[in-house]
Amino acid sequence: DAGVIQSPRHEVTEMGQEVTLRCKPISGHNSLFWYRQTMMRGLELLIYFNNNVPIDDSGMPEDRFSAKMPNASFSTLKIQPSEPRDSAVYFCASRAAGRLYNSPLHFGNGTRLTVT
Amino acid sequence: AQSVTQLGSHVSVSEGALVLLRCNYSSSVPPYLFWYVQYPNQGLQLLLKYTTGATLVKGINGFEAEFKKSETSFHLTKPSAHMSDAAEYFCAVSGSGGSYIPTFGRGTSLIVHP
Numbered sequence: 001d002a003g004v005i006q007s008p009r010h011e012v013t014e015m016g017q018e019v020t021l022r023c024k025p026i027s028g029h030n031s032l033f034w035y036r037q038t039m040m041r042g043l044e045l046l047i048y049f050n051n052n053v054p055i056d057d058s059g060m061p062e063d064r065f066s067a068k069m070p071n072a073s074f075s076t077l078k079i080q081p082s083e084p085r086d087s088a089v090y091f092c093a094s095r096a097a098g099r100l101y102n103s104p105l106h107f108g109n110g111t112r113l114t115v116t
Numbered sequence: 117a118q119s120v121t122q123l124g125s126h127v128s129v130s131e132g133a134l135v136l137l138r139c140n141y142s143s144s145v146p147p148y149l150f151w152y153v154q155y156p157n158q159g160l161q162l163l164l165k166y167t168t169g170a171t172l173v174k175g176i177n178g179f180e181a182e183f184k185k186s187e188t189s190f191h192l193t194k195p196s197a198h199m200s201d202a203a204e205y206f207c208a209v210s211g212s213g214g215s216y217i218p219t220f221g222r223g224t225s226l227i228v229h230p
Contacts, residue, residue, distance in 0.1 A: 004159070007215045033217075042223060043160075043222075044222070045217065048217055056217060091160070093160075102165065102167040102210070104150055104152075104162040104165055105152075105162075105218065107152075107160045107161070109157070111156050
């Protein structure tokens with residue numbers, strides 16, 4: 001079990017540039033979550049996919065943010081254009097199929113994004 | 117709607133002392149409750165979970181938590197703190213009102229003094 005894999009681990013970019021974060025969930029998991037973590041706001045849910053379909057994107061801050069899950073083994077979170085206030089650690093997490101309420105989330109190690 | 121409150125953003129203990137991290141939730145029955153731990157520069161890892169059955173749940177690294185329905189609490193304890201326990205701890209709840217999206221608390225930073 002390789003765990004949830006995120007890339008890159010660190011991203012430094014200038015304001016206005018496009019940023020793409022990538023996630024490979026654990027094989028066989030059918031739910032995928034994108035979170036953002038900051039000191040001010042803690043852990044915020046951005047979007048939740050089930051069986052590759054976006055179910056809840058109410059946490060996506062604004063139209064500059066978009067997420068896709070073209071297949072069960074890959075997801076992207078894109079920010080275009082990026083702004084300094086987007087600086088945060090972005091986590092991807094996956095969850096096994098089955099009883100949705102009681103299965104734990106498996107987190108990747110995150111992408112630390114810095115927008116200057 | 118479900119919610120989680122973690123009392124104390126920071127808890128400081130001496131090595132060997134009891135660790136108590138507090139978590140209260142609001143939820144309809146039945147809630148499913150989780151504790152996660154986050155070490156520096158890493159993602160969250162499951163420490164333990166309560167779904168049904170025994171209300172005292174044992175997890176990894178000597179931690180345990182007790183589900184108390186009457187108090188809507190799920191406090192995390194460890195009899196003797198180690199330096200390696202220093203980390204951020206998150207309580208989470210799911211299942212209330214049909215919500216399959218877990219709700220996380222703000223986290224509690226555990227500081228262990230030698």
